[in-house]
Amino acid sequence: MAFQPKAVLVTGGAGFIGSNFINHFMAANPDCRVVNLDLLTYAGNLKNLTGVEKNPNYRFVKGDVCDGPLVAGILAGERIDALLHFAAESHVDRSITGPEIFVRTNVLGTQILLEESRRHWQSGLVAGFRYLQVSTDEVYGSLGETGFFTEETPLAANSPYSASKAGADLLVRAYFETFGMPTLNTRCSNNYGPYHFPEKLIPLMIHNILAKRPLPVYGDGRNVRDWLHVKDHSIAIETVLKTGRLGRVYNIGGNNEWQNIDIVHLVCDLLDKKLGRTAGESRGLITFVKDRPGHDRRYAIDAGRMRNELGWEPSYTFERGIDETIDWYLANQQWVADVTSGGYREYYEKQYGDR
């Protein structure tokens, strides 16, 4: 029988994927209470959640996943029966210039959440409990021209970001093996869609095309990523939470491989059409720049376990997803202006004050 949570704790729910997940999950599970614990770093924005903020089943807590007593208080006080851990430092380039915060947030933060979850689960306060770790295909390292990452592919992280995510995944495994903790671990490919912070490839390109600024493409632009719409990722996580086998890893991907340069061309051409610019104009902004150090060449996910065991498949075609995403950015330029200027902090102060 499927697990139906009554009260979930979502960490990092003000970020790109966390907020899309909360918006989806609250619509699909109107009787479930959702507590969003987020530190509101540069990547967290409560404006992503205006659709749920007045819902009596929603509560926002500004706080750090490394704050054990705070986490323990929420778990017990709200009788949480599922913890979904999205919060992270998520940007590879930032991990190259400043790895320490990645280890603190991604590794230590996960260990603290696991430990507080273990105590809460063992206290017997709630009848059933699940801990779900949201992770990434980057833990597997890089593929050559062919092949796919399966759940059995050995971990071979290459950036400080992916190393911190791999470390966290191993802690999740350890809590399952050592304590029998009811854990689940998802590993997803590159997401795209609304509320994506404009430091990441697709929203950065949209933003720079609109401003007629250079489009920085790393190296030869031939690195490959497997793109999945964030709504499909949200549904996949809900599916794993409710029907996944405990202790198991689930790869999630779009079966949608693109070389970076082809994505950049596509976004340029679609925007030229939508903006009424001359065909090919935006491609003229492309600037090849120095490669990212340790840049993984190719990611591609084998999502066979999700499909065969849990019946999940992506619903978006890339054609539809990228078109809708570009339209979303065109309609939400104030959102981009706010996150690039830090203006969304004022929104927080107005809504919640300093608590």
Ligand code: NAD
């Ligand atoms: P994001 O950077 O957009 O959001 C991260 C959120 O975590 C922000 O709201 C931030 O304020 C919050 N946060 C950071 N440190 C915190 C702390 N110490 N305590 C509480 N909250 C904190 O990230 P995202 O792209 O939404 O990624 C979410 C998760 O999904 C991450 O774990 C990431 O590794 C994973 N993931 C991302 C992708 C992708 O393509 N973006 C793909 C696969 C997996």
Ligand code: DAU
């Ligand atoms: O694969 C999942 C991962 O996808 C997640 O775990 C990460 O949190 C998420 O940030 C993302 O990592 P990537 O490094 O793949 O995403 P990013 O958008 O930074 O880069 C995508 C590709 O585009 C990558 O090959 C680097 C390249 N790139 C990126 C930027 C920002 C450029 O060529 N130019 C750019 O300006």
